[in-house]
Amino acid sequence: MKKQIVTIIALLCFLMTTVQAQEKSSLLWKIEGDNIQTSYFFGTIHMMPQNDFSMPQKVKDAFESSDEIYLELDMDSPEMMQEMMKEMMIGEQDLLSNHVDSTEYKLLDAYLKENVGMGFAQFNKFKPLYMSSTIMSSFMGKQVASYEMTFIGMAKAAKKELKGLETVNDQMSVFDSIPYEDQLDELVEMLDDPEETKELYGKMVAKYKSENIDSLYNFTLTSFDNDEKMIDALLLNRNKNWVKKIPEISKEKKVIYAVGAGHLGGKKGVIQLLKDEGYTVTPVLD
Secondary structure, three states, X not given: OHHHHHHHHHEOEOOOOOOOHHHHOOOEEEEEEOOEEEEEEEEEOOOEEHHHOOOOHHHHHHHHHOOEEEEOOOOOOHHHHHHHXXXXXXXXXXXXXXXXXXXXXXXXHHHHHHXXXXXXXXXXXXXXXXXHHHHHHHHOOOOEEOHHHHHHHHHHHHOOEEEEOOOHHHHHHHHHOOOHHHHHHHHHHHHXXXXXXXXXXXXXXXXXXXXXXXXXXXXXXXXXXOOHHHHHHHHHHHHHHHHHHHHHHOOOOOEEEEEEHHHOOOOOOHHHHHHHOOOEEEEOOO
């Protein structure tokens, strides 16, 4: 359970050994086909310590050659941020404290006050995801990097349009499908042994830096305890929805798509689904 919350927040943020050896060593993939402009898929990790972060030159080159960039969400839109805050609210007739017992409340409140500078009360009107992402960020220290925020800055500097593959409602509905009690139980378990949580996250970052999408996918499955319902909701269903949109999006423009690296690998990952649709998909190596 503890592994799940690490992977969910990172996403995922963050599979199979049927891919050729050379195809296991890249987070950046070129997509080519008769009815689309040459485009790219890049696997990100949503949060990581600044000292582990780097933007590879091959990704910068792919960005330069593209007309647009698509993230999971259009994170540069003021309207999107307003909608996100609205969707984060737990509801007028509920409070987050209704979903924990007194012991759990005290544990979460103490950690938040000591490490974040805010108590449980400041999160009481929000869904668990807000607290979870805040706590996860605190594990990484003061300097936290984000590929998504870096891409936003690059898009602004290059005056390129940035869009999203999903709406806020699409993404939040995935987390809403997981009972609040389960999310909070996992968060409490994570705080029971924060050093183990940091170790798990460190392993995921190491796998990410190795650019092995199969290893990342296997790690994701293990993190979800092979829970098919959660895997379908957080990974596979979203993969299918994204791939359906590629023909229309890339029909007229060259696009670089940047999504959680856990979505790339596996028989039902984005890379294999694109191949199944008849596209030529090849790894971009250093």
